[in-house]
Amino acid sequence: MKTSSAQIDLFDDAPGYREAPRPAPRKRQAVAPQHAGWDDEEAAQRLEQTGHFRILRKLVPRTVIPRVESAYPNLAVLVDTETTGLNHAKDEVIEIGAVAFTYDDEGVIGDIVGVYNGLRQPSEPIPAEITRLTGITDQMVAGLEIDFAALDALVNEADLIIAHNAAFDRPFCENLSSTFAAKAWACSVKEVPWADLGFEGNKLGYLVGQSGLFHEGHRATDDCHALLEVLARPVGQNGTPPFAALLRSSQQSRIRIYAENAPFDMKDHLKGRGYRWSDGSDGRPRAWWIEIDEELWDEELRYLRTDIYGWEDAEPLTVHLTAFERYRL
Structure with missing residues (x-):
């Protein structure tokens, strides 16, 4: 099998893409030429200042620089997968994207220092619904495989792996490469208080739009770039970037x-x-379960003993989780 390109430009046509025939153009009204010195950003700001408009700006990925040139000490990797379905036990990854960035101990995001994108041919044809959602066709992935040397090189040095729904992406990533299994993981859906920060939802499309941006979604690397910008932008009364909370x-x-x-x-x-x-069915105990912060343990134990079991010596099964264990099955 040949190896897919280790990095593609965010707004290039997808590999294997063929443009459909276009209808003959309709006659358009003449458009007045722009004035000399026209400034798009100045015009956008003037519209916003009226209070009658909200402007969305096209997301432009940050420039990738060598790690040694970044002044920020820590490294995180955003990952996103596109798969043939929702079941990690039988469905397969058809695309993985990863964006590595630096950050400091206060949660300030620095620079992008690496990008990987790879397509992969699954063992069976891609379901039509997946193609509709992602735009990935059987022709696009034919004969392609993940370049694990390039992917692992990006992930190996990471202090933290981040996914927007880590409970979904982590099992698929670990099925691809054992490098992911030894890493600390964080979930930007569950571990950021988006509502408290003024957002109306936690879906990536909502977050991007409310951050004043738009992007080409549902491709792995595109979504990683978009999530990075959402996490990096100061929000709320204190102007804190969501990444600090994460x-x-x-x-x-x-x-x-x-x-x-x-x-x-x-x-x-x-x-x-x-x-x-x-x-x-997934190997966990057959039972009702909840995941809580450590400081809430005493209160939860009292609740179970008093309200559920009616037995003061009851000792329900408990599992302590750090970022190294979270979001595993």
């Missing part, structure tokens, strides 16, 4: 509690408190 969260330990053998008639109480059901 970094703090990734450094905290959490506890997963399995309420094994909880009485059946307590299921609605558990569900109302935020517990989720595990049917045991």
